[in-house]
Amino acid sequence: MRDHTTADLLIRAREGDHAAWEEIVRRHVRLVWAVARSHGLSHDDAADVNQTVWLLLAEHAATIRRPDRLSAWLTTAARRESLTTLRLRGRERPVDLWDSVDEAPTPEDIAIADDTRRRLWRAYHTLPDRCRRLLRLLAFAPELTFQQVAEATGIPPNSLGPTRGRCLEALRRRLATTEAVR
């Protein structure tokens, strides 16, 4: 299944092909999770959003007009459900793994054996919310168009290019700073 296009997999899944469906899930589950988490939803709320998006896709697989744009469809659906869930349940408590930057090494830190990864993780978490959300989406769905990213993040399309550049530059700068203080 790994050499099939997403459009082909979607057609097979519509016919009830579970192997095709599982391959679609394997390719996209990180993206849907990233969109929900980048909206500041708690673990449990993000899990509800994810499950709902996959249930929606299963039901609507037959009516998706552009199967080649499945990433965009999933991103849009995940954002819509994330925003509704935020309104219903609110943001997660501020104390989360996002805030562990200045503390002693956490289990997460220890899990990252590689020092480069640890520094990147810390640099990422000192970025503004808007940058974290944008970069997370771009990292998992590089194939999205500017328009699709704009819709998913709420950043106006005409400022997306400059914002992307500024966020990447800020990440590089902070990464360099963490290297300097070692």
Place this chain on the structure above:
Amino acid sequence: MTLLAALADVLDRLDPPPARLVTHARDALATRLHADPLDLLTDSARTTPGGMRGTGHRTMRFTDLDLRLEPTATGLRLTGHAPAGHATAHWPGGTRTTAVDPDGWFHLDHVPPGPLRVVLDGARATPWFVA
């Protein structure tokens, strides 16, 4: 490896999708009903500032179904109005069915929060939504 690819790698290691979520996603294909859609027309959670937290309940209007959701100590209470014989709440792993009274009203209690949809007469279904 580009910076974004490295970031994807780090995020995937430190905040990965939970394993049970991947299992739920795989199971989703089996939930298809092939029912006629009841389209969502309005949802107070999308239009009212503060959503359900402000008013204590949420109202949703679908084609042929008005729905009100209230949180209680034992789950959600659904009150609906629809031209139908019976109504069923579906959530992952469970359903609950009740008769619709002659005036078109029905109640369903103890519905777990999370993904939900309502099906009328087993033939018409709302989209899944987070309740």
